[in-house]
Amino acid sequence: MSSTSAFFTQKQGELVPAPHARGPWSPDMLHGRLLGGLAARAIEAEHAQPGLHFARLTVDLFRNSPMLPVTVETSLVRDGRRIRVADATISTDQGVIARASAVLLRTSEQPAREQTILTPAWDVPPPDGPPVETNGWRPPFDLWRLTGWGEPGPGRVWLRETYPLVDDEPLSPFVRTALAADFASPLSNAATSGLHYINADYTLTLARLPEGELIGVESTGHAGAGGVATGQVTLHDTAGPIGFCLVTAVANAAAIG
Template sequence: MLHGRLLGGLAARALEERYAQPGLHVARLTVDLFRNSPLLPVTVETTLVRDGRRIRVADAIISTDQGVIGRASAVLLREGEQPAGGQTLVTPVWDEPAPDGPPVQGEGWRPPFDLWWTTGRGTSGPGRVWVRETHPLVTDEPVTPLVRVALAADFASPLSNMGAEGRLGFINADYTLTLARLPAGELIGLEATGHLSGSGVATGQVTLHDTEGPIGFCTVTAVANAVGLGGR
């Protein structure tokens, strides 16, 4: 099947290409994954929902010739003067240095991107990883900062929903990415900062970083994925 992270990346690419402008960037991207996509050509159709002076909203439908497989919604906000004074709550810069060596490839699944686990997989407490794209999403086209973080955001589900034995018992139905700013550089850091589940339904949260500091958050909803049950 076509991995869900690619669908989110393609939606982000189309929405950014058609609606973003200098000083007007995607601050929120929600991607709904309806079902697994076969390995078929994907079409992304976009619609402008609202176009205001400071807020622009657009939707995208993701489909193959077998039907709709997902959708996305983006909120673009115009940059302006930062309000004076401080905040009562500020997300701190994390203390994970950028990786200085090659990614460690363990046995089993090998991701199609560079991945550095900075905490033990399945260990208790907040999981942390650095990721870096190694391939273009579209041939001969550079990966933009938004597309880079949209691709990385899909990893919020396994990171926040990982079981204590390193097994993933939930499969995400969506993800919502919120950004105070676009990432700088190729490295995206993710830190699991929340998980709740009950009766086979879960929600998870991660904080996103680049090498300069925190940039946003990603939340996911997920459903129990028992062995032998496939699809969404």
């Protein structure tokens, strides 16, 4: 990672975006995945505790934001013996642009029972070549496509972050996964003619945090009607499945072909 190329620089309580923090929909719009990453970073910094595991993160992306400095505020909603709930609000000087809610659960001994259904590990090895090259908007992260874009059937990719999120801070496993989870929308909502939806939110659920920098994403469901869609993916690391991500999305005229 290059510490001089972080997506945001912290200045006087604000997070100032770098040029590569833009998204694919417009050159002057912040990428929504970074807002989820910022929410995860703030909640983890202020509300993480040994023995508590980040089991869920829901990110609501209800307003597009231009490339403006952002602030993130968190609040503790519930602090019980086995559960902690914390929220985050992300704002610019134009108002609130996103919010998030995290659930932390107390870890304990795993029940010694045979499950009736288990998500299998990938039959895909980690990438051993360079990431793919793309035309147009170039993702500011490493991307390996295991299936062709828009091909029928489940889409699969490996992702790896290449820039810090804020200044020279190392990415935690939780923040790394929150950034990757936003890819659930293009992967589960892709069509043979391109991407015709933009997501309004995503909900990440984790049985465990990832090991290492690589995160695999596999689309496992899509349903749509009346210009509204929902999609789901399974998340993996090189050791096996780690959780799931569910998105809701709305039809978008500015489709990516």
